Amino acid sequence: MTDTTVTALVESEDDFQRFVTDLAKRCGWRWMHIRKAKVRGDRWATPQSGDKGFPDLVLSRDGVVLIVELKADLGRFRPGQKEWLAAAGPNGRCWRPRDKQAVIDELRRRR
Numbered sequence: 001m002t003d004t005t006v007t008a009l010v011e012s013e014d015d016f017q018r019f020v021t022d023l024a025k026r027c028g029w030r031w032m033h034i035r036k037a038k039v040r041g042d043r044w045a046t047p048q049s050g051d052k053g054f055p056d057l058v059l060s061r062d063g064v065v066l067i068v069e070l071k072a073d074l075g076r077f078r079p080g081q082k083e084w085l086a087a088a089g090p091n092g093r094c095w096r097p098r099d100k101q102a103v104i105d106e107l108r109r110r111r
């Protein structure tokens with residue numbers, strides 16, 4: 001296994017998100033991410049209303065809306081995340097760094 005392969009296997013979710021959003025912009029997708037905010041001292045939270053587990057990204061282009069949960073290759077789902085993807089039906093995605101080529105193919109594809 002090369003150093004590059006090892007690095008790819010431990011890519012963080014934040015780094016992967018930057019890769020996905022940069023690619024999405026270059027491919028003409030609009031995107032949205034709700035960032036965590038610092039609340040009460042050193043505690044971080046995502047200020048939102050509604051059901052828990054809202055996915056990391058919403059991508060939209062040419063009448064297609066994708067609801068995307070990003071995970072590190074070994075990342076686990078938190079409560080509510082699988083339910084959101086199931087509710088999104090064929091437009092729900094879970095992408096991991098090991099899926100990069102499939103992500104590239106999908107975001108470049110025109111419908």
